[in-house]
Amino acid sequence: MTDQSALPETPANMRHVHKPLNHDSAVKHVRGTATYIDDMPEPIGTLHVVPGWARQVVRGKLTSIDLDAVRKAPGVVKVLTADDIPGVNDCSAAMGDDPVLATDEILFYGQVVFAVIASSREAGRKAALLARIEAQPTTPIITAEDAVAADITVLPDYQFRRGSPETGMTAAENVLSGVFQIGGQEHFYLEGQVAMASPQEDGGVMVYTSTQHPTEVQHTVAKVLGIPDALVVAEVRRMGGGFGGKESQANQWASLAALAAAATGETCKLRLDRDDDMIMTGKRHDFRVEWQIGHDSQGRIRAVDLNFLARCGYSADLSLGVNDRTMFHADSSYFYPDAVIRSRRLKTDTCSNTAFRGFGGPQGMLTAERMIDAIAITVGKDPLEIRQLNFYDAEHNLTPYGMPVEEHEVMHDLFGQLVESSDYWARRDEVRDFNSHNAVLKKGLALTPVKFGISFTLKHLNQAGALVHLYTDGSVHLNHGGTEMGQGLYQKVAQVVADEFGITIDKVRITATNTSKVPNTGPTAASSGTDLNAMAARNAARVIKDRLIDFLCKTHQCGAEAIAFQDNKVFVGEQQFSLAQVAKQAHLARIHLSDAGFYATPNITWDRDSAGGRPFFYFAYGAACAEVTIDTMTGEMTVDRVDLLHDVGHSLNPAIDIGQIEGGFVQGMGWLTTEELVWDEQGRLRTHAPSTYKIPAASDIPEDFNVALYQSRGNPQDTIYRSKAVGEPPVMLANAVFCAITDAVASLNPGVVPDLDAPATPEAIMKAVRSIRRAQAGSRGAAE
CATH class of the missing domain: 3.30.365.10 (Aldehyde oxidase/xanthine dehydrogenase, molybdopterin binding domain)
Known part of the structure; x- marks a missing residue:
């Protein structure tokens, strides 16, 4: 373990880090002036996109799509189907199994078949109801039990194994087992799925999107339109909540808005109705958990056998990572001497489940607590005693993976x-x-x-970039790959940058996450937003600051130890200057006052094939x-x-x-x-x-x-x-x-x-x- 006493503490001259400062948008939130996509001024001629779906079809092969009445409805400009997609009809995160618009069959209740482009949202919603869609119905697979019986999955089975759980279970004094059902969860963000796209020169498109992963939206829109990534800019200033529901599932709605913009040459906006949003988008994964645990008479765990049956929906989406993390956290805080932890990623004819705060971890940990409670109840001890008895400690500190x-x-x-x-x-x-x-x-x-x-x-997601500019008036422009969904990420990163330059927080201009400023970003997820982006921003600020220090050392013939940045000033020995003065002098001396910072998390070594690291x-x-x-x-x-x-x-x-x-x-x-x-x-x-x-x-x-x-x-x-x-x-x-x-x-x-x-x-x-x-x-x- 690292010697904590040897690690550096926070510098003493910090004025913002570790302080309970207001969220950067707190006042705007209270006053109602924080700008979300639906608050943005709409250019003259803005059109509205409404997804259309087969309300009478749950699952089946499409036999007829009659959209004539939709096209003739008042206010309708154009109706899009899969045939109107110039690129690839896919909005998946990785697996290529999420069509933007349905083609030959309806895979789940609520799947989008067409998109109406209309002069108003109300006109588009009314028109979408006029569609006549018929399908040859098939019996849908709904539950985990249905999928097990059909033996159908979206991804291969996976497992961790340590020791010999079979031997451990046989040797245990007591064995308990059971089946535990864990339900899913709707994200219920305050701001629903929304996107606005504007055509740009040379076939490009600007997409304002409520997403946790702007780069993925950029890539998906480019793929769907059949254009290079460089012609697509995705931007998000803030979301009214995300919780994982806007990590991968914002792709489809941004793509439809961009398709509409490309088809009409006008700015196009799509905002899902709350009912449609809940029907069409994925949830937290629900599980059927089959568990068995062996323990001694005191309640100490001897062996564990877990089988997680996850209902993933009709496509893989992010089910690989979610289910892996369920397995990673199936130990909660407890040492399992012998263990086998299995996972089946079941395919069902329902909306594709996706990331949700905790990303599978809550389901794994809840299962562990269920087993601990079962031991405590059957041996007649307080559950607290059983928990403490089985905690990881110095002698038992290795996880099942x-x-x-x-x-x-x-x-x-x-x-x-x-x-x-x-x-x-x-x-x-x-x-x-x-x-x-x-x-x-x-x-x-x-x-x-x-x-x-x-x-x-x-592993490759554990990286981040940031762009920092110091202007000659002493103000700072801050941009990074993290997205703000109300969690305060922007404020924390701004505090770090302000203290690096020794300036007050009002001197730092927080700007919207934008793929043309910081490229190839990862999603704001896995609780890593601050860890990654604050480090990248600090690295960028330090490079600029080091350039200024070198410049001042040469100018004033002093060592770096004589220079300090604090309270919007720069101290050089007995002299003091405003940061604006120093920045102006450095600019005149042709010193670069901008940097693209980068950070990659060290020591991540997980090898999924060998299930170790x-x-x-x-x-x-x-x-x-x-x-x-x-x-x-x-x-x-x-x-x-x-x-x-x-x-x-x-x-x-x-x-x-x-x-x-x-x-x-x-x-x-x-x-x-x-x-x-x-x-x-x-x-x-x-x-x-x-x-x-x-x-x-x-x-x-x-x-x-x-x-x-x-x-x-x-x-x-x-x-x-x-x-x-x-x-x-x-x-x-x-x-x-x-x-x-x-x-x-x-x-x-x-x-x-x-x-x-x-x-x-x-x-x-x-x-x-x-x-x-x-x-x-x-x-x-x-x-x-």
């Missing part, structure tokens, strides 16, 4: 601190007492850990304690209290990080308690609006909600000022809520593991309550 857990002591310390600060053991007694005196209402309590790997497991640069840790009350007569549940303690290393901006922890937890809580996706037997999504899909509201947030940052000594890896990522890990803090519900139901019949699936909706809770009461009645009958 061969990466050492280098900061296991941080996990132990953080977890122990929350046990004390949440007053866990005293509250356990109170919960036990409450349950003994209440027949209908039952309380549950749980304290769960988080260990989340940070980095893209696809180091897929993550480091781990982020956290812990959550949740107390809930369930009503055993109705299944209703309230979260009474939550205590969160999270490791962000040395926080670049504590206010933003705490906001991310709160938001991530609530989003995870929604996934595990209220957000239920329902497809009918025909494959139609029935929960496609706020009226049928329940995200957490203000009333769902516990009144007693305590959040704190772990007092870290800093990231032992050489990250930006020893900070740690904070975007995705907090989602998994919500596992404590699900485990607390499990604890409450288990109190009805000690020793019996509740049959509780996720999300733990009132219906799911009632199902588990009835099941456990049946088991209780059965045991009484046998005793009599």
Whole structure:
């Protein structure tokens, strides 16, 4: 492990880094002046694009597409079909299996068949309903069980194996097994999928897109139009939320807008209706998990056998990385001596599931917590004891995929601190007492850990670029490949650059992510946005600053140690100048005041073929304690209290990080308690609006909600000022809520593991309550 005392601390002259500064758009958000794509002024003649789909067809071979009435409808300028695509009819992230417009068959309910270009969005929406599309129906494959029976996948099966799980299971004193259903989740971003495209000279196109991956949009649009990437510029200033739903799935809508612009020569805009958005776009992957665990009489894990059956949808999308990360996190924070972890990536006739905050990690970690709870319930111990008993430690610190857990002591310390600060053991007694005196209402309590790997497991994505200009008035232009979806990335990077130049934050001009400024960017995902882009921006700023220092050393005949940048000034020995003066002098001396910075994450060595190496640069840790009350007569549940303690290393901006922890937890809580996706037997999504899909509201947030940052000594890896990522890990803090519900139901019949699936909706809770009461009645009958 790295000697933390040997690592440099943040320079003492920092004025912005580590400070709780406002989000760069906070005031604009409150005033409603932050510009999103739908707020941008539309050029005269702007046309509107509306996707058309076969509302009466779920799955089948197309036999007839009659669009005459659509073309004749008022306001319609043109109707596009697959025959109008000059390039490749594909908007996939990698696999070439996502058509922009359907051709021979409908692959899922909601697949786009044509696009209407109209003078107004309303006219286009009305016209799209006039299409007559017929198909020869086929029986759709909807569930994981359907896909297993049909033996159909979007990607090959994959597994990790360590030791001999078969031998370990045989040698274990006790063996538990079960099947666990984990539901998906709708992204429900505030700003839906939207894009606006304007034709440019020489067949080029400018695309304003709400995406987490501008370079992929650039590449996809170029591919669809049949033009070079260099003729396409993709730009995004901010998104009204993304959560992974705009990493790959923004491609299709940007491509349709660009196709329309190319076909008409006018600016064209596409904004999905909320219902269409939910029906047409992918979700968090849902899983059927078949688990088996062997343990000794004390509850120490001996062997694990896991089979993850993921419902991926009709195409691969990002299912390779998502499912791999589920496997990477199937250990949660626990050491498995012998283990086999398998994954099947099942193909179903539903929208293609995609990235979602945590990228598969939440499903893997929740499975681990289910197994820990099962052990605790059956051996008659508190789950907290079983968790601590099985934590990684100095002797047991190797993951099933061969990466050492280098900061296991941080996990132990953080977890122990929350046990004390949440007053866990005293509250356990109170919960036990409450349950003994209440027949209908039952309380549950749980304290769960988080260990989340940070980095893209696809090695080439772990790189970033930034463009920094210093102008002669002392102001700075900042651009980088990261995208802003509300998480505060732009603000953090600006703080870093401001402190590098020793200037106030108002001197840094944050500009929209643009593929013509920083090329070949990776997606803003995997919680790596700040790690990558802040480093790239700092590298660029340092190059410019070093040029200025060299210039000043020569001009003033001094050493570099005599020069300091601070408070919008440059100090040269006893003299001081404004940065503007120095920049002006350097420009006159023909010193280059711009740099394209670059950063690549070191030490990433994952080899997927051999299933070995180091897929993550480091781990982020956290812990959550949740107390809930369930009503055993109705299944209703309230979260009474939550205590969160999270490791962000040395926080670049504590206010933003705490906001991310709160938001991530609530989003995870929604996934595990209220957000239920329902497809009918025909494959139609029935929960496609706020009226049928329940995200957490203000009333769902516990009144007693305590959040704190772990007092870290800093990231032992050489990250930006020893900070740690904070975007995705907090989602998994919500596992404590699900485990607390499990604890409450288990109190009805000690020793019996509740049959509780996720999300733990009132219906799911009632199902588990009835099941456990049946088991209780059965045991009484046998005793009599």
